[in-house]
Amino acid sequence: MEARQTIHLTRIKDQPITYERREAAWPKRHRVRSTANGCTDGWKHCRRSAGWGETGVRRLALTKEDKEGVLLVKSWMEEAGLQTRIDAFGNLIGRLEGADPAAPVLMLGSHIDSQPYGGRFDGAIGVLGALEAVQTLIEDGVMPGMAVEVAAFCDEEGCRFNKGLFGVRGLTGRLEEGELDRADADGITRRQALEAFGCTPDPEAFAASQYPAASVAAYLELHIEQGPVLEALEQPVGIVTGIAGPLWLTVELTGFAGHAGSVPMLLRQDALVGTAKIIAGLNALAGEEPGAPTVGTVGSLNVFPNSRNIIPERVSFTVDLRDIDLERREAIELRLRRLIDETAQAHGLTVTIREDTNSEPRYCAPWIKALLREQGRAMGLEAPELMSGPFHDALAMSYFCDYGMIFVRSRKGISHNPEEYSSPEDIALGAQLLYRAARRIIESRKEERLCAT
DSSP, rough: OOSSSOEEEOOOOOOOOOOTTTTOOOOOEEEEETTEEEEEHHHHHHHHHOOSSSBBBBTTTTTTHEEEEOOOOHHHHHHTTOOOEEESSEEEEEEOSSSTSSSOOOEEEEOOOOOTTBSSSSHHHHHHHHHHHHHHHHTTTOSSSSOOOEEEEEEEETTTTTTOOOHHHHTOOOOOOOOOOOOOTTBBBBBHHHHHTTTOOHHHHHHHHHOOTTTEEEEEEEEOOOHHHHHHHHHHHEEEEEEEEEEEEEEEEEOOOOTTTTTTTGGOOHHHHHHHHHHHOOOOTSSSSSSOOOOOEEEEEEEOOOOBBBBBOOOEEEEEEEEEEEHHHHHHHHHHHHHHHHHHHHHHOOOEEEEEEOOOOOEEOOHHHHHHHHHHHHTTTTOOOEESSSOHHHHHHTTTTTEEEEEEEGGGGOSSSTOOOOOHHHHHHHHHHHHHHHHHHHHHHHHHHHHHH
């Protein structure tokens, strides 16, 4: 049966939220039918009611705002006819049961937590687009042989506890020792945050929430590109080839505080001067090979005692280094560590380096890429292939099952910013491609079972 060209889209827009108020930032529910040729007036109504503004979205993982968003999406899942649960890791799972409940499931999803000052589309379109795809399956009368699940994974961003992909790594059995003891800026541990969220963070509950091996047949994720490539190519939708492996470090340099007016320059042990040299060095290392997708960023920096007339004694900063080529990334890491040691020695500083995240690049399953190309062509899309620099929940799922990702064009390549934007027309096309791919996987698995009998 040919998958129809239209798909329902709804709930894509977030209410804007001011940084100070820290509200939940979710809209009222609006059903909108979109096609590849554009959107109905209902979408415009949804856009107006969402209250456009220049403020961002603040929905940090496991906060009150996050819980409000999770419960609202949960209500939408139930309204669509899905069975729902919130597991011990804080993941929200909606399930459309299949004819064979024991068969490996098809999972679609993303996340709804945000950066402290984030955009409205990051993660959210993946969850809401997946929900709409499954609701369209229901409305089309498709009875899947396998169950289809929509996941809103907990704490993809990692900005609150300085380590991301928590929920999906928990679900797939890849949590590391000490993760529950990580604390946020207010001293609240992840364990405490999970308990306040209504979860039970103990080994028994975690074991019950963890998926058995081979229980997921495939994972598909719709996401905004968060970069400028699709816009430069004038294409609304792209197919992801792989996800760059992120390396996250926390570096602390310690010198000696002194009076800014009395200590001669040559006698100073200034931790901030050393930090500045390392930041400039990282920038040079990451940009050394023209055309390479290597990126290096220092996004957070804390200075102590942070006074205008005291020489900085201690500086803590983060390093985010990414590349699709693991060998190249590791070579840059070695040179960066050497630079840190040499700089510390030159300025009389002591140094500690903590590794927060170290993931290898992971490539999408060839058969899923081929399926997305096939379904994209059927929709009249060129759908160029491109790598993902940012990590996504799909990165963790790649260790557990085959995965594929669909990117939607980002205006000006902007993300993690209140100006983040993807048009409803582009999102509709991405959601249609997700729906078609999901339906084809369901149908092919049903055909395989029929042949086996």
